Structure formats: C-alpha cells, structure tokens
Ligand SMILES: O=C[C@H](O)[C@H](O)COP(=O)(O)O
C-alpha cells in the first residue's frame with residue numbers, strides 16, 4: 001500500500017470478533033462442588049508428594065492424545081478406573097484429557113477450539129463441553145491432566161485439573177511461563193522439540209517466580225494478573241529432533257543439569273512423541289526401559305506419560321464425520337486400552353519390587 005492510500009477491509013487481517021462466554025458464567029452453570037474439589041485437591045497433594053520424593057509411587061498421565069468426542073472420553077475413563085484402583089499402591093494414575101492441541105504447522109486445534117470438528121470454531125461450546133466433562137470426571141473421583149495452551153483458558157477449567165503440561169512448542173514462551181506461575185497444580189515442562197532440556201529448566205526457574213502480566217479475570221474483563229510463582233514444576237523428557245532421551249545416561253545427565261540449576265532432579269518420561277519415534281507401538285519399549293531403571297533403584301524418575309485410547313493407532317479427520325472410528329485418536333497415534341493395562345501392570349510391578357508394596 002502506498003503512503004497516503006486509505007486502508008481497506010481487504011488490508012485488515014482480523015475479519016470478525018465474536019462474544020466470548022465469561023469464566024464466571026461457566027463456573028455458575030457448572031460449579032465446582034465439594035466432591036469434585038476433594039478429587040482435585042487430594043490428587044494435587046499426592047502429586048506434590050511424589051514430586052518431592054515423599055511418596056515412592058510413580059505418577060502416570062495416561063489417556064488419548066486429544067479428546068474429540070465426549071462419549072469415548074467417558075468410556076475410556078470408565079475402563080481406566082479399575083486399573084487406577086488396582087495399582088493405587090504403586091501408581092498415581094491420572095487421566096490425560098487434552099482439549100488444546102499445539103500444531104507443528106496447521107491442523108485441528110482441539111475440542112475447545114473446534115468442538116464440532118467442522119471448522120465452525122464454536123469456542124463457547126468447546127469451553128462448556130470441556131468444563132462439563134472435567135466436572136463429571138472429578139465428581140466420579142477420576143483426576144485429570146491437560147496441556148494448557150491458550151493463556152485465557154485456565155480461567156475456565158484450571159480449578160478442575162490436577163496436573164498440567166506446558167508443551168514442547170511453548171515451554172520457551174514467556175507467556176506460558178507467566179501462565180504457569182499462576183497455576184495451582186504441579187506443572188510438567190516438556191523439553192523442546194529439538195530435544196533441549198535447557199528451555200524446560202529455564203521455564204521451571206521462570207515459572208517458580210512471581211509475575212505480573214495481562215490476562216482476564218473471572219468476569220472476562222481484561223486485567224493485570226499478579227502471581228506468586230509455582231514451586232511444583234518438573235521436567236518431562238519427550239525426546240526431540242528424532243532422538244530419544246529416556247535411557248539411563250540421558251536421565252542421569254539431565255538430572256545433573258537440574259541439580260546445577262538448583263532444581264529438583266526428579267522427572268517424568270513421556271513414552272510417546274520423539275521418545276517413541278512417533279511409532280505408538282514403541283511406547284511399550286520406552287515404558288519397559290523406565291521400569292528397568294525403577295527396578296535398578298533410579299531416584300530420578302517420578303512419572304511417565306502414555307498416549308492411549310480405546311482403539312490403537314489414529315485416523316485422519318474425515319469430511320464425513322459419520323465415518324469416524326469410535327475411540328480412535330484423530331491426532332497422534334495411541335496404544336489401545338488392553339496394551340495400556342499390561343504396561344501399567346509392568347510398571348506397578350517394578351515399583352512394587354523396590355517399595356515392597358504388594359499388588360492386590
Ligand atoms: O501430541 C500431539 C502432537 O504431537 C502435536 O500436537 C503436534 O502435532 P502435529 O505435528 O501433528 O501438528
């Protein structure tokens with residue numbers, strides 16, 4: 001455009017804005033009750049104890065790569081519940097309920113962003129469905145974990161979440177570190193997509209401090225947010241740049257870096273992503289390697305992450321939604337619930353072998 005020319009609408013890159021439901025309204029429609037509060041508060045405390053080495057069990061974040069239909073997420077939770085109970089003496093099993101997907105380039109960005117899977121971006125419905133599912137799960141005693149991506153979203157759902165991830169694509173972002181500094185649950189910071197643990201270490205340092213930044217309040221008004229800092233951060237090793245970082249040498253090396261940075265040298269291994277070289281079947285290999293380290297008495301491992309759904313593999317999001325395979329991921333490929341049950345048994349046995357807690 002030459003100077004002096006008028007700006008026309010075709011020069012503008014925001015074409016529309018629509019009203020957003022306020023956090024307060026959603027909280028009033030779907031209030032946190034005492035039963036749900038107890039699920040969340042107790043689980044957060046147990047995870048803190050695991051992180052601090054006061055509880056010898058392992059934290060397991062397990063569930064679909066993303067939730068795209070509420071019915072199959074509920075079904076998955078129903079099938080996970082008996083496993084959660086069976087291994088409770090060895091494992092703190094928390095359901096992975098991911099509503100926001102960070103994309104390498106473009107793609108479906110999750111249930112909050114596009115709940116009807118059709119490009120209608122009905123974000124108000126997405127937020128409502130997300131809160132409603134989390135509330136039902138918490139009422140049933142099933143604790144949940146998520147990745148928080150859009151810094152506005154915590155106001156709508158964070159009170160129902162027991163553990164949060166900051167993803168590999170956002171761990172280096174100041175905005176996300178500020179957001180994490182105000183979260184009231186333990187937070188796992190993924191290493192970067194290039195495999196760098198440094199950025200996650202920096203994130204843990206930054207997010208443990210107070211911050212002052214722009215956000216929204218419960219009424220949905222633009223606000224200046226002041227936070228205390230979140231002391232319950234830890235590293236999540238997910239591999240990167242085609243390389244894995246779950247083997248004992250990698251864990252040892254990063255544990256030393258954590259100590260040097262004055263941080264707790266306890267970390268989680270994500271069995272998926274680059275650690276599985278993006279082959280869902282390899283999650284079993286990674287988990288077995290973690291179990292071996294546990295049996296050998298490693299004190300650095302505090303948890304694992306598994307991408308798991310009712311049906312193994314994944315599917316492309318089809319144009320005709322009626323052809324979707326029920327219970328199969330539309331983002332990263334997952335192991336199925338049967339394989340998941342076997343892996344949880346193996347991991348629990350490894351923990352039992354060092355803690356002498358029998359599996360009942
Ligand atoms: O776990 C999810 C994906 O690995 C992440 O969201 C990136 O997905 P994409 O590379 O398919 O965009």
Ligand SMILES: C=C(OP(=O)(O)O)C(=O)O
Pocket residue numbers: 065098102147166167168169190238270273
């Ligand atoms: C996006 C995810 O992981 P990462 O940030 O490690 O790619 C995920 O766990 O869904």
